[in-house]
Amino acid sequence: MSFSSYFSxxxxxxxxxxxxxxxxxINNNNNNNDDDVRxxxxxxxxxxxxxxxxxxxxxxxxxxNIYSGMSARFGSSLPQKPNITLRTPALFSNPIHCCSTPLSxxxxxxxxxxxxxxxxxxxxxxxxxxxxxxxxxxxxxxxxFEMVCSNATHPNISIPVVMIPNSAGQAFNKxxxxxxxxxxxxxxxxxxxxxxxxxxxxxGTIVCASLWSDLTSPEQxxxxxxxxxxxxxxNAETAKYDSDKEIVNIDTRGAIVFVLSGSVFLLLLYFFMSxxxxxxxxxxxxxxxxxxxxxxxxxxxxRKSQNWSQKVVNVxxxxxxxxxxxxxxxFCVAFAIFWAATRQESYSWVGQDTLGICLMITxxxxxxxxxxxxxxxxxxxxxxxDIFWVFISPLIFNESVMIAVARGDKAGGExxxxxxxxxxxxxxxxxxxxxxxxxxLFPGLLVSFAHRFDKDKKKGVSNGYFLWLVIGYGFGxxxxxxxxxLMNGNGQPALLxxxxxxxxxxxxxxxxxxxxxxxxxxxxxxxxxxxxxxCDV
Numbered sequence: 416m417s418f419s420s421y422f423s424x425x426x427x428x429x430x431x432x433x434x435x436x437x438x439x440x441i442n443n444n445n446n447n448n449d450d451d452v453r454x455x456x457x458x459x460x461x462x463x464x465x466x467x468x469x470x471x472x473x474x475x476x477x478x479x480n481i482y483s484g485m486s487a488r489f490g491s492s493l494p495q496k497p498n499i500t501l502r503t504p505a506l507f508s509n510p511i512h513c514c515s516t517p518l519s520x521x522x523x524x525x526x527x528x529x530x531x532x533x534x535x536x537x538x539x540x541x542x543x544x545x546x547x548x549x550x551x552x553x554x555x556x557x558x559x560f561e562m563v564c565s566n567a568t569h570p571n572i573s574i575p576v577v578m579i580p581n582s583a584g585q586a587f588n589k590x591x592x593x594x595x596x597x598x599x600x601x602x603x604x605x606x607x608x609x610x611x612x613x614x615x616x617x618x619g620t621i622v623c624a625s626l627w628s629d630l631t632s633p634e635q636x637x638x639x640x641x642x643x644x645x646x647x648x649x650n651a652e653t654a655k656y657d658s659d660k661e662i663v664n665i666d667t668r669g670a671i672v673f674v675l676s677g678s679v680f681l682l683l684l685y686f687f688m689s690x691x692x693x694x695x696x697x698x699x700x701x702x703x704x705x706x707x708x709x710x711x712x713x714x715x716x717x718r719k720s721q722n723w724s725q726k727v728v729n730v731x732x733x734x735x736x737x738x739x740x741x742x743x744x745x746f747c748v749a750f751a752i753f754w755a756a757t758r759q760e761s762y763s764w765v766g767q768d769t770l771g772i773c774l775m776i777t778x779x780x781x782x783x784x785x786x787x788x789x790x791x792x793x794x795x796x797x798x799x800x801d802i803f804w805v806f807i808s809p810l811i812f813n814e815s816v817m818i819a820v821a822r823g824d825k826a827g828g829e830x831x832x833x834x835x836x837x838x839x840x841x842x843x844x845x846x847x848x849x850x851x852x853x854x855x856l857f858p859g860l861l862v863s864f865a866h867r868f869d870k871d872k873k874k875g876v877s878n879g880y881f882l883w884l885v886i887g888y889g890f891g892x893x894x895x896x897x898x899x900x901l902m903n904g905n906g907q908p909a910l911l912x913x914x915x916x917x918x919x920x921x922x923x924x925x926x927x928x929x930x931x932x933x934x935x936x937x938x939x940x941x942x943x944x945x946x947x948x949x950c951d952v
Contacts, residue, residue: 460488460489460563460564462486462487462488462489462490462492464485464486464487464488464561465485465486465492465493465600466483466484466485466486466600466601466603466844467483467484467485467486467493467577467598467599467600468481468482468483468484468497468598468599468600468601468843469481469482469483469484469551469577469579469583469596469597469598470497470596470597470598470599471505471583471586471587471594471595471596471597472502472593472594472595472596473586473587473593473594474593475593478586480583480586482579482580482582482583482586483559483579483580483844484551484559484577484578484579484580484583484598485559485560485561485562485577485578486562486575486576486577486600487535487539487562487563487576487577487578488561488562488563488564489535489536489539489562489564489572489576490539490572490573490574490575490576491572491573491574491575492575492600493575493577493598493599493600494599494600495599495600495601495602496599496601497597497599499599500597500598500599501597502595502596502597503523503524503525503548503549503595503596503597504523504524504525504593504594504595504596505524505525505526505527505551505587505594505595505596506521506524506525506526506527506594507527507528507587507588508526508527508528508542511528511529512528512529512531512532512533512538513526513528513532513533513537513538513541513542513550514532514533514537514538514541515541516541516544516545517541517542517545519545520545520546521542521545521546521547521548522546523546523548524546524547524548525547525548525549525550525551525596525598526542526545526547526549526550526551527551527553527584527587528542528550528551528552528553529552529553529555529584530552530553530554530555530578531555535552535562535563535576536564536572538550538552538576539572539574539576540572542574543572543573543574547574548574549574549575549576549577549598550574550575550576550577551577551578551579551583551596552576552577552578552579553578553579553580553581553583553584554578554579554580554581555581556580556581557580557581557582558580559578559579559580560578562576562578575598577598601843601844603842603843603844604841604842605900606900607839607840607841607842607848608840608841609837609838609839609840609841609847609848610837610848610896612837613835613836613837613848613849613850614889614892614893614896616768616772616835616837617835617850617854617855617888617892618885618888618889618892620772620775620776620855620859621779621855621858621859621862621863621885621888622862622885623776624775624776624779624780624859624863625779625859625862625863625865625866625881626866627714627776627779627780628780630715630718631714631715631717631718632718662781662782662783663781663782663783664783664784664785665782665783665784665785665789665793665860666785666789667788667789667792670789670792670793670796671792671796673793673796674793674796674797674800677800678800678804681804681816681817681820682816684820684831685812685816685819685820688820690829693829693830693831694829696831696832696833697755697758697829697832700770700774700832700833701751701752701754701755701770703774703777704747704751704770704771704773704774705744705747705748705750705751705770706747706774706777707770707773707774707775707776707777707778708747708750708751708769708770708773708774709740709743709744709747710773710776710777710780711773711776711777712743712746712747713739713740713743716739716743726738726739728741750766750769750770751766751770753766754766754767754770758832761838764836764837764838764847767832767834767835767836768835768836768837771832771833771834771835771852772835774852775852775855775856775859778856779856779859779860779863782860783860783863783864783867784860784861784863784864785864785937785938785939786864786934786935786936786937786938786939787864787918787921787922787925787931787934787935787937788935788936790860790861790864790918790921791918791922793857793860794857794858794861794910794914794917794918795914795918797853797857797910797914798910798911798914800910801817801908801909801910801911802908802911804816804817804908805817805818805907805908806908817908821834821851833851833852833853834849834850834851834852835849835850835852835855836848836849836850837849848896850892850909851909853910854895854909854910854913857910857913858884858888858891858910858913858914858917861884861917861918861921862881862884862885862888862917865879865880865881865884865921866881868880868934868937869881872933878928880921880924880925880934883920883921883924884917884920884921887916887917887920888913888916888917890916891909891912891913891915891916891917892909892912892913894912894916895907895909895911895912895913898912921934922934
């Protein structure tokens with residue numbers, strides 16, 4: 416089996432993995448700021464949850480660590496800006512759980528309590544009665560849980576109640592003298608402009624992949640090839656050029672099996688996900704990303720100059736290899752290793768996006784849809800798959816299986832790398848806007864088919880299908896992110912919006928133009944021209 420065959424197998428496996436990541440996530444913060452609809456509501460228990468920043472000073476020295484917290488459903492709200500609130504002393508309660516009357520008064524200080532022993536409203540009631548201006552509940556883990564009302568009729572609580580992680584409590588407990596705290600709750604922006612960059616990356620990847628053969632064909636080769644086509648003759652160099660491409664044509668049965676395989680793989684990840692399993696995917700992602708990046712760099716650089724590939728060297732088990740290709744390969748390997756080693760750093764998104772975009776461009780050259788019949792089977796199954804595992808699976812598993820896998824809840828902080836992400840530059844809480852590879856690859860297969868169809872039928876820009884599908888995909892992404900904002904940042908099945916805006920659009924256009932039958936059976940009809948098909952590069 417050749418190396419390109421190995422790459423084909425790995426790419427198809429990652430394509431199945433990409434189907435798992437078909438859910439858009441608005442950010443990667445673990446904090447949950449969504450209202451708990453199960454919590455009882457009353458006049459004194461109807462506050463929305465707030466994400467809270469906890470600035471602190473220990474022994475009059477400002478700490479470099481600003482901790483994150485979450486406010487309760489009850490109690491007063493916190494200011495949005497730090498300059499309209501004050502530094503306040505913080506004291507540990509005695510008893511520490513705040514489940515009984517404190518032995519000493521707080522006298523305008525913030526009460527520090529640990530979680531457990533009684534419900535949150537009881538803690539707040541005792542702290543408030545002792546003169547506390549706010550209460551910080553220290554959780555025994557780094558996770559933040561929703562503090563809801565224990566019942567619908569409890570004494571009015573007029574002080575802020577905030578949960579903080581255990582690391583914050585340990586930092587405050589180390590001080591033997593004075594701790595001061597400033598609490599504020601900056602809101603998230605309604606729209607973060609990082610979405611625009613993610614939109615450009617997604618649309619640009621599909622456009623580049625569709626036009627890749629046009630962009631990378633050597634100019635000298637194009638002129639020579641056109642002359643040969645006009646003479647109705649064959650060329651050995653052309654045959655070699657075409658044979659190097661190992662195209663995987665997806666059929667209807669394969670499309671259905673492919674989506675079913677994605678469901679099985681998703682369940683395996685959900686039940687058996689662990690850090691080592693994610694590491695296997697990271698290694699496969701790096702291997703496929705190296706080949707994809709190598710393919711993109713070599714194809715682009717050799718477009719203008721074929722001389723760079725003339726010098727060769729003998730490599731064991733590979734035979735003669737171009738020195739230039741070998742140098743590029745070593746660079747790609749070093750790039751992937753560097754990303755894997757620094758994938759937890761704030762700048763790692765650059766390497767992940769670079770490898771991911773190159774991988775997707777190469778995969779869209781490898782896998783092709785032969786006609787709209789197969790496209791309808793594949794995208795319709797993916798459409799149902801997305802909706803089921805995001806919206807219906809909570810009725811069976813008590814949580815969205817796809818969102819749980821995408822967050823990596825059971826992987827010890829490791830995340831599946833098959834997604835593009837861009838940092839939220841204007842969000843005080845940070846995080847990333849993300850889109851799964853599947854939300855690019857599956858519509859991209861259809862857009863690439865539209866480009867090949869337009870080129871074969873010699874259609875112009877306006878009367879073709881490629882431009883309209885690119886516009887439809889871009890519009891579908893806009894609707895996807897609009898749905899994210901309307902759903903308070905909850906993960907959304909992007910194909911719910913992208914499939915109607917791409918597959919639905921080409922079917923409607925084909926019906927209006929009277930070309931739906933040709934689109935449906937393309938590739939299975941007898942071609943009226945036996946010369947034009949080989950010339951479609």
